[in-house]
Amino acid sequence: xxxxxxxxxxxxxxxxxxxxxxxxxxxxxxxxxxxxxxxxxxxxxxxxxxxxxxxxxxxxxxxxxxxxxxxxxxxxxxxxxxxxxxxxxxxxxxxxxxxxxxxxxxxxxxxxxxxxxxxxxxxxxxxxxxxxxxxxxxxxxxxxxxxxxxxxxxxxxxxxxxxxxxxxxxxxxxxxxxxxxxxxxxxxxxxxxxxxxxxxxxxxxxxxxxxxxxxxxxxxxxxxxxxxxxxxxxxxxxxxxxxxxxxxxxxxxxxxxxxxxxxxxxxxxxxxxxxxxxxxxxxxxxxxxxxxxxxxxxxxxxxxxxxxxxxxxxxxxxx
Amino acid sequence: xxxxxxxxxxxxxxxxxxxxxxxxxxxxxxxxxxxxxxxxxxxxxxxxxxxxxxxxxxxxxxxxxxxxxxxxxxxxxxxxxxxxxxxxxxxxxxxxxxxxxxxxxxxxxxxxxxxxxxxxxxxxxxxxxxxxxxxxxxxxxxxxxxxxxxxxxxxxxxxxxxxxxxxxxxx
Numbered sequence: 477x478x479x480x481x482x483x484x485x486x487x488x489x490x491x492x493x494x495x496x497x498x499x500x501x502x503x504x505x506x507x508x509x510x511x512x513x514x515x516x517x518x519x520x521x522x523x524x525x526x527x528x529x530x531x532x533x534x535x536x537x538x539x540x541x542x543x544x545x546x547x548x549x550x551x552x553x554x555x556x557x558x559x560x561x562x563x564x565x566x567x568x569x570x571x572x573x574x575x576x577x578x579x580x581x582x583x584x585x586x587x588x589x590x591x592x593x594x595x596x597x598x599x600x601x602x603x604x605x606x607x608x609x610x611x612x613x614x615x616x617x618x619x620x621x622x623x624x625x626x627x628x629x630x631x632x633x634x635x636x637x638x639x640x641x642x643x644x645x646x647x648x649x650x651x652x653x654x655x656x657x658x659x660x661x662x663x664x665x666x667x668x669x670x671x672x673x674x675x676x677x678x679x680x681x682x683x684x685x686x687x688x689x690x691x692x693x694x695x696x697x698x699x700x701x702x703x704x705x706x707x708x709x710x711x712x713x714x715x716x717x718x719x720x721x722x723x724x725x726x727x728x729x730x731x732x733x734x735x736x737x738x739x740x741x742x743x744x745x746x747x748x749x750x751x752x753x754x755x756x757x758x759x760x761x762x763x764x765x766x767x768x769x770x771x772x773x774x775x776x777x778x779x780x781x782x783x784x785x786x787x788x789x790x791x792x793x794x795x
Numbered sequence: 796x797x798x799x800x801x802x803x804x805x806x807x808x809x810x811x812x813x814x815x816x817x818x819x820x821x822x823x824x825x826x827x828x829x830x831x832x833x834x835x836x837x838x839x840x841x842x843x844x845x846x847x848x849x850x851x852x853x854x855x856x857x858x859x860x861x862x863x864x865x866x867x868x869x870x871x872x873x874x875x876x877x878x879x880x881x882x883x884x885x886x887x888x889x890x891x892x893x894x895x896x897x898x899x900x901x902x903x904x905x906x907x908x909x910x911x912x913x914x915x916x917x918x919x920x921x922x923x924x925x926x927x928x929x930x931x932x933x934x935x936x937x938x939x940x941x942x943x944x945x946x947x948x949x950x951x952x953x954x955x956x957x958x959x960x961x962x963x964x965x966x
Contacts, residue, residue, distance in 0.1 A: 485964075494956040498949060501927055502934045533959050537928050539905040546929035548880040548906055549913060622931045650887065686887050 485526050492516065493526035497534075546621070591615035592632070595741050597719060597763070605639030606647065609720040611666075612741045612763075624648060633666035635720045638679070653702045654685035663693075664717050671702035675712035722763050728756040731777065735791060742766040744787025751793050752779050807850050812841055815860055823864060836871070840864045877906050908962070915958035923948055924955035 496513055499505060505513060517523055537545075590610060592598045598610040603620055610616065614632020619625075625641065627634070628650045638647050638658045647658040649665055651672040656665060661679030665672055674683060675698045684690045686703040693699055698712040715725040724741075726734050732753030739746035741763050755777055761769045770781045773791065783789040816837060823833035840863045844850070851859035881903055885893060894902065913921050919941060926932040926940060934952070938945045 490960060491957075494953055494960065497956050498952045501952060502949065529960070529964060530956070533956075533963060536905055536908060536963070540902050540909070542929045542931070544881065544884050544902070545906065545909060546925060547884045548877065549910060549925065549929070622936075654887065 485522060485529070489520070489522050489526045490529075493523065493530050496527070497530045543621075543623075589616060589618045591630075594743050595763075595766070597722060599720070602639070604641045604645075604647075607637040607639070609635040611635075611719050620645075626650060629665055629667060629672070631667055633664060633668075633719075635662070635664040635717050637662045654683065654688075657682045657684065661695075664712075669700065671700055673700045673709070674698065675716060677712055677714060677717070718760075719763060724761045724763055724769070726757045726759055726761070728758055731755040731757050731773075731779070731791065738763075738766055738769060744785075745789070747790045749790060749792035752777070752791065755779070808841065808845055811844070811850070811856050811860070815856055816841070818857075819860055819864060822861065823868070827868070836864055836867050839867050843867065873910060874903070874907060877910060878903050881906060912955075912959040912962045915962055916955055919943075920951045920954045920958070923951040927952060 496516065499509065499513075517527060590598065590600060590608075592610045592612060592614050594613045597612060600608045600610075602608055602618060602625075604625055606625070608616070608618075608627070611633035614634060615630040616634060617628040617630065619628070622643070622645075624645050625647045627636070627648070634649070636647075636649065636658065638661050640660075641647070649656040649658070651665060651667060653672045656663070656672070656674055659680045659682070661681055662677040663679075663681060664675045664677075666675075674681070674693065676693045676695055678695050680695070681693050682690055683693060683699060683701055683706060685701045685706050688701070688703070688705050691699065691701075691706055696712055698709055699706055700709050701707070715727060718725040719741075724734075724737055730753060732748045732750075734757050735746055735748045738761075757773075757777065759776065761772070763769075767786070770789065770791070773779055774781055774794070778794045779791050780794045781789060781791055819840060820833055820837040823836050824830055827833050827836070840860055843863050844860070881899070885899075913924070916924060922941060923937050926937045927934070932940065934945050934948045938948045941948070943951075
């Protein structure tokens, strides 16, 4: 039941039409090219029919939002094409469709563009000149396109000094809770308490939780947000980003909170006896050697550091 | 069904079904590890065969049916991946911005179609095509990114268009 419009078009004509489309996609045609294109179209109804088909192709391509298509089609691992064929004959299907479901989660972090191990801190200058620091045990994906600069914080904490982008592309940090759009800034984002804590040190930014109204941050403010709510939580404390210089700075910080912070930089469990959790601590501590920091605590506070193993340490009252 | 169907092909499908449905279901179940899914695809395989109007000659039934079933499984697998990746990509949208179910279905269909086109392209051609069509890069920018000449990019794009055309208008 083929209609005339479904009849095959001679390959030579398809080739000519394709060549014109390729030129159109490459940018504006000059006056002479436009004339030649119009002449070509007018010369033969088959030319027009071929061109209409390619216009339909353009319609198809325009039928999905560009960033979605790019993200989705790129998200599919490249080898999948070969794999799809293999899987039918080989063992891949052993787990049935369960394999497909499980394969989704772990690769996100495993394949992250940039990740730091526990106790490790990283600094990188990105393609636009922005400086990105990752705190201990963190992972990000960096996706710069022609239209935007996007950084996805998969876990942990980052500090970003946004560079001046010649193309003026927006700079967006994406977390599980929502998006943070930077407007010429230095800010930190920490995945904590089931949401994202954002501290702004310079410039301005906009927070866009997935399912809550957006809010605007001024320099010096700190805010926590989840997908459904957001609220101010005090001032952005510069001491909180001293990790980017390899230090932990405490100013009358409760010991319990201090040990929580320190614990992020070492493997294993670091516990604080509630009896000493409120003791205030002041000092500048190097993160490179957390064992030494723990040892030093015993000199400045009435506490003792009790370690069953290096990976299981409790700080408790002395005596 | 009309009252007087052409007897021979339908009878053959009927025979094929009786002879082959059992082992096809078993074959699929072994590979998919899911009884119901296997039953669905076995059913779809015969439906596809019926709609195609082409029947295998005697002795070729088995390989012909497995070929159809294999394609159906691949289609389904691709659809699942695409759907999941797409839902993932819109998961961050707030309720009012989130596309309607109908729009989602359309987008997934279109993505499947585009994916089939990408499938028909060699790696560099595919990359050039994605950069041009979905990331808005110009040919000179693509050339720089891929470390090739602009005329190579033009060749890639031409091949990409040819691949798209063949997927949409295979004849």
